Amino acid sequence: MGPLTPVTDVGIGAMELYFPQNYIDQADLEKYNKVSSGKYTIGLGQQQMGFCADNEDIVSISMTVTRNLLETYEILTDSIGCLVVGTETLIDKSKSVKTALMDLFPGNSDIEGVDIKNACFGGAQALLHAIDWVTVNHQMDNKNAIVVIADIAIYEDGPARCTGGAGAIAFLICPDAAIPIDRQFAACHMKNTWDFFKPISSTSSEYPVVDGSLSLASYLEAVRMTYTHFMEKLVRHGNKDVSIESFDALFFHSPFTKMVQKGLAVMHYTDAVLRGEKLNGVDTETKLDENDRASLAKMIELSTLVWKNKTDPYLIFNRRIGNMYTPSLFAQLLAYLASDNCTTEGDKNVLFFAYGSGLASAVFPGRVRRSSSNLEKLREVALSAIKRLDQRHRFTAEEFTETLKLRETFLHSNEFPRIPNGTVLFPNTFCLTSMDELYRRKYAITECEVVNGNGVHS
Numbered sequence: 237m238g239p240l241t242p243v244t245d246v247g248i249g250a251m252e253l254y255f256p257q258n259y260i261d262q263a264d265l266e267k268y269n270k271v272s273s274g275k276y277t278i279g280l281g282q283q284q285m286g287f288c289a290d291n292e293d294i295v296s297i298s299m300t301v302t303r304n305l306l307e308t309y310e311i312l313t314d315s316i317g318c319l320v321v322g323t324e325t326l327i328d329k330s331k332s333v334k335t336a337l338m339d340l341f342p343g344n345s346d347i348e349g350v351d352i353k354n355a356c357f358g359g360a361q362a363l364l365h366a367i368d369w370v371t372v373n374h375q376m377d378n379k380n381a382i383v384v385i386a387d388i389a390i391y392e393d394g395p396a397r398c399t400g401g402a403g404a405i406a407f408l409i410c411p412d413a414a415i416p417i418d419r420q421f422a423a424c425h426m427k428n429t430w431d432f433f434k435p436i437s438s439t440s441s442e443y444p445v446v447d448g449s450l451s452l453a454s455y456l457e458a459v460r461m462t463y464t465h466f467m468e469k470l471v472r473h474g475n476k477d478v479s480i481e482s483f484d485a486l487f488f489h490s491p492f493t494k495m496v497q498k499g500l501a502v503m504h505y506t507d508a509v510l511r512g513e514k515l516n517g518v519d520t521e522t523k524l525d526e527n528d529r530a531s532l533a534k535m536i537e538l539s540t541l542v543w544k545n546k547t548d549p550y551l552i553f554n555r556r557i558g559n560m561y562t563p564s565l566f567a568q569l570l571a572y573l574a575s576d577n578c579t580t581e582g583d584k585n586v587l588f589f590a591y592g593s594g595l596a597s598a599v600f601p602g603r604v605r606r607s608s609s610n611l612e613k614l615r616e617v618a619l620s621a622i623k624r625l626d627q628r629h630r631f632t633a634e635e636f637t638e639t640l641k642l643r644e645t646f647l648h649s650n651e652f653p654r655i656p657n658g659t660v661l662f663p664n665t666f667c668l669t670s671m672d673e674l675y676r677r678k679y680a681i682t683e684c685e686v687v688n689g690n691g692v693h694s
Contacts, residue, residue, distance in 0.1 A: 246370050249407075251408075253403065254301040254665075260287065260632075269398070282555055282558060283555045286401055290643045301384060301406040316382055318369040319347050321351045322351070323353065325388050336679075357590055359385030370410060381408075389401045389559045390443065403557055404563060412608075413605075415608075416602060422466075428594075442643065456532075487569060487572070490564040501543070505535045554567060586601070588600050
């Protein structure tokens with residue numbers, strides 16, 4: 237066999253976002269939990285939180301977003317040779333979500349890939365894996381890859397419950413992409429920690445074990461270490477002039493948006509330290525410590541302009557849906573695509589910081605290509621997703637709490653899902669319809685808006 241022509245600009249060629257139609261306002265949750273006004277809305281930077289009833293699970297939301305991707309972009313199912321799922325939400329300890337998605341690809345069983353799991357990092361690793369697959373395999377038979385990243389984030393009743401959320405994103409990974417990912421410059425920081433985990437003894441619960449202070453410290457350490465490794469790699473390969481100012485937007489995994497602001501502050505300060513620069517007269521040779529409250533506050537102050545211009549404008553989905561786990565980072569890319577900044581002349585450099593507790597983290601760069609024929613379609617999808625935020629149904633804190641109790645009950649039974657009063661589904665959404673005595677699940681797609689389990693044409 238002769239040599240094959242290598243593919244170039246492998247990355248994101250298409251993208252879809254799904255989130256549930258149910259949400260709660262964080263101000264309502266503050267009152268219900270009898271905490272001070274602003275604790276969630278100002279202290280955490282969260283406005284709303286999406287949630288699923290017990291008629292949606294990780295398979296149903298993954299099927300919905302994958303079907304939407306295929307239909308919106310008119311992707312032929314036989315053009316896909318790899319399908320990878322990144323999730324930490326389990327309904328089975330053996331069978332992957334990917335196998336359920338094969339129902340959407342009739343006549344094409346030659347699709348590589350399974351699920352990838354490490355807390356919120358599984359989505360980023362799935363993306364990088366699919367990019368590797370396309371880089372190696374596309375020139376053989378002209379096939380592309382799909383990445384599905386999805387999670388339902390739920391916490392037990394208590395201080396962490398306000399940091400939940402739910403959502404799913406699907407990508408088409410292909411050459412000559414609208415958003416190439418410069419995979420060769422990805423840099424990681426991996427470490428054994430116990431900041432957030434779901435013990436095997438608790439598989440009958442959706443609730444994790446969380447060490448809040450360790451989680452914050454681990455996240456900020458990961459920002460500093462991944463960015464340091466990233467810059468070191470760039471320098472080794474002759475890219476000495478790259479800095480944080482080289483990027484039009486900076487995207488971060490978002491447990492809550494105030495965490496993102498802290499992460500951005502650490503990255504901004506680390507950039508100055510590595511380059512030996514002063515920040516507003518502050519000598520970076522006298523190191524600030526991200527674990528010291530006063531030092532971190534100073535870093536936040538020094539990074540105010542970068543935060544305002546490069547990160548804060550793109551957190552709309554994170555503020556209004558909450559922590560989607562694996563999709564949280566990439567929802568910011570979709571918000572960026574909807575922004576006016578994306579329409580100005582020239583290609584745009586963007587930077588991703590991915591994090592998953594336990595821990596696994598990475599920094600990698602991407603480019604938004606103005607010359608791509610598919611960029612306008614991506615912008616249409618992004619703008620439509622933002623508009624869809626205002627088409628959701630608001631629930632009281634009492635209704636939200638009752639819904640989570642029903643989900644908890646359903647996990648311990650195989651009874652038909654009992655849809656809570658008032659919960660709704662968007663049209664053309666997959667939902668769980670039945671489960672037999674062996675816990676085998678069946679799904680169907682709605683053709684109209686569903687309220688209280690009954691079809692209501694919208």
